[in-house]
Amino acid sequence: MFETVIGLEVHVQLNTKTKLFCSCATSFNHKQNTNTCPTCLALPGALPVLNKEVLHKAIMLGTAIDATINRTSYFDRKSYFYPDSPSAYQITQLYTPVVEHGKLRIDFEDGTHKTIRINRAHIEADAGKNIHEGDISKVDLNRAGTPLLEIVSEPDMRNSEEVILYLKKLHSIIRYLDIGDANMQEGSFRVDVNVSIRPKGDEKLYTRVEIKNINSFKFIQKAIELEVARQKEAWEDGVYEKEICQETRLFDQTKQETRSMRGKEEAADYRYFPEPDLLKAVVTDAMMVEFSVIPELPDQKMARFVSEYGMNEYSASVLTSSVEMAHFFEAMMAEGISAKNALTWLTTELQGRLKGEMNITNSPVDAKKLGHLVKRIEDGTISGKAAKEVLDYLMENESDVDSVIDTLGLKQVSDTGAIEAICDAVIAANPDKAEEYRSGKDKLFGFFVGQVMKESKGSANPQTVNELLKAKLG
Ligand code: ADP
Ligand code: MG
Ligand code: ZN
Numbered sequence: 001m002f003e004t005v006i007g008l009e010v011h012v013q014l015n016t017k018t019k020l021f022c023s024c025a026t027s028f029n030h031k032q033n034t035n036t037c038p039t040c041l042a043l044p045g046a047l048p049v050l051n052k053e054v055l056h057k058a059i060m061l062g063t064a065i066d067a068t069i070n071r072t073s074y075f076d077r078k079s080y081f082y083p084d085s086p087s088a089y090q091i092t093q094l095y096t097p098v099v100e101h102g103k104l105r106i107d108f109e110d111g112t113h114k115t116i117r118i119n120r121a122h123i124e125a126d127a128g129k130n131i132h133e134g135d136i137s138k139v140d141l142n143r144a145g146t147p148l149l150e151i152v153s154e155p156d157m158r159n160s161e162e163v164i165l166y167l168k169k170l171h172s173i174i175r176y177l178d179i180g181d182a183n184m185q186e187g188s189f190r191v192d193v194n195v196s197i198r199p200k201g202d203e204k205l206y207t208r209v210e211i212k213n214i215n216s217f218k219f220i221q222k223a224i225e226l227e228v229a230r231q232k233e234a235w236e237d238g239v240y241e242k243e244i245c246q247e248t249r250l251f252d253q254t255k256q257e258t259r260s261m262r263g264k265e266e267a268a269d270y271r272y273f274p275e276p277d278l279l280k281a282v283v284t285d286a287m288m289v290e291f292s293v294i295p296e297l298p299d300q301k302m303a304r305f306v307s308e309y310g311m312n313e314y315s316a317s318v319l320t321s322s323v324e325m326a327h328f329f330e331a332m333m334a335e336g337i338s339a340k341n342a343l344t345w346l347t348t349e350l351q352g353r354l355k356g357e358m359n360i361t362n363s364p365v366d367a368k369k370l371g372h373l374v375k376r377i378e379d380g381t382i383s384g385k386a387a388k389e390v391l392d393y394l395m396e397n398e399s400d401v402d403s404v405i406d407t408l409g410l411k412q413v414s415d416t417g418a419i420e421a422i423c424d425a426v427i428a429a430n431p432d433k434a435e436e437y438r439s440g441k442d443k444l445f446g447f448f449v450g451q452v453m454k455e456s457k458g459s460a461n462p463q464t465v466n467e468l469l470k471a472k473l474g
């Protein structure tokens with residue numbers, strides 16, 4: 001019997017305005033090689049200066065994962081040659097990272113949970129990009145020197161389910177903190193998966209294989225499955241020692257296999273040494289106070305939604321599944337409506353109407369409008385049915401709730417006099433049915449309600465109709 005052992009390294013691109021050690025913009029989609037300067041081009045004589053915003057965001061993450069913040073941290077040089085790195089070294093934090101010894105809780109569907117230890121989160125500079133076009137390759141250095149936070153877990157995960165839960169939680173925390181876009185497809189949340197196996201009960205760690213750059217949760221799951229199978233097979237065939245070596249592999253989604261990319265370098269191969277051009281990074285008391293202020297995190301928000309609004313955990317988890325969703329819900333609540341209605345109108349009515357490229361962030365109906373629409377149901381101005389029509393209209397047309405209610409003539413009639421007249425007319429027109437109802441055929445009540453609603457063209461307040469008919473039919 002084997003046990004799978006997995007540790008993750010996640011590179012998060014921080015959404016600072018400027019790069020890690022210079023004042024070049026970090027923005028995307030600019031003309032190639034325009035966001036560069038002597039520092040990020042590594043021209044001789046140019047000196048790096050640490051961007052304080054990076055330290056701020058690293059400390060926010062450290063606070064969110066309950067980690068130790070090193071009040072003094074250092075930078076180191078990791079040497080390697082690759083065309084997208086003009087300096088031929090990367091500035092990183094090997095010996096004393098800014099964030100150490102954190103933890104992240106993952107929750108399973110059956111209600112149990114597990115804590116995954118985080119070894120460290122260190123600051124480092126990203127490389128540029130090599131762009132291959134047929135026979136020629138080009139280098140774009142716009143990304144060179146943008147800040148990354150590398151978050152390294154302990155080898156605490158035992159299967160792909162735990163891996164995905166860990167990654168989703170980490171992703172969500174980064175979005176809630178708003179320290180990065182964390183977009184897997186665009187490469188601002190890059191995952192390296194380290195996998196090994198061992199006989200169950202064995203405490204020691206066996207040879208690990210690192211699988212690099214897998215850009216979706218689905219592929220991560222598949223890559224782990226394939227790699228574990230490969231290692232088990234080697235063990236069972238008696239060729240484990242020979243075939244499983246510490247190396248970097250890549251996941252080929254078309255061939256559905258992991259393949260050797262390069263032998264894994266040992267630290268010595270990188271000739272690490274303390275970066276001589278930078279000062280140590282010191283976090284003063286004042287910075288510590290300022291930088292460790294963080295917004296409400298997903299778990300806390302979820303617990304609050306449960307206790308404050310009395311909703312079940314499932315609903316609360318849907319509403320806190322993304323920061324955009326949570327903020328949308330909270331903005332609706334600011335209109336002074338009930339949580340139950342806000343939940344339904346957001347998750348069923350609005351989301352059911354968001355098609356194709358549309359999502360909660362670019363929805364034609366924003367949170368304030370949707371909240372206002374719900375308010376108009378709650379204060380009796382329109383019926384729930386009419387509100388659906390208003391929403392349909394607003395999905396297609398730029399307008400506001402109250403004008404649409406007017407334009408479409410959907411205002412509910414709660415005026416007893418007007419409804420009473422319709423009730424009398426309906427009863428008068430159906431004397432036989434009224435008689436049957438009075439002699440015990442209760443089912444006919446629905447018929448009368450239906451007729452009155454029809455006569456009023458759906459504008460009568462159903463509650464008022466019910467009350468009046470009950471009284472009149474005796
Ligand atoms: P490097 O930076 O050279 O890749 P680290 O020691 O920082 O190496 O470890 C990288 C990741 O590999 C960590 O997430 C760690 O938990 C994980 N790891 C280390 N040993 C094993 C192992 N035997 N099996 C699975 N994961 C491992
Ligand atoms: Mg690594
Ligand atoms: Zn620059």
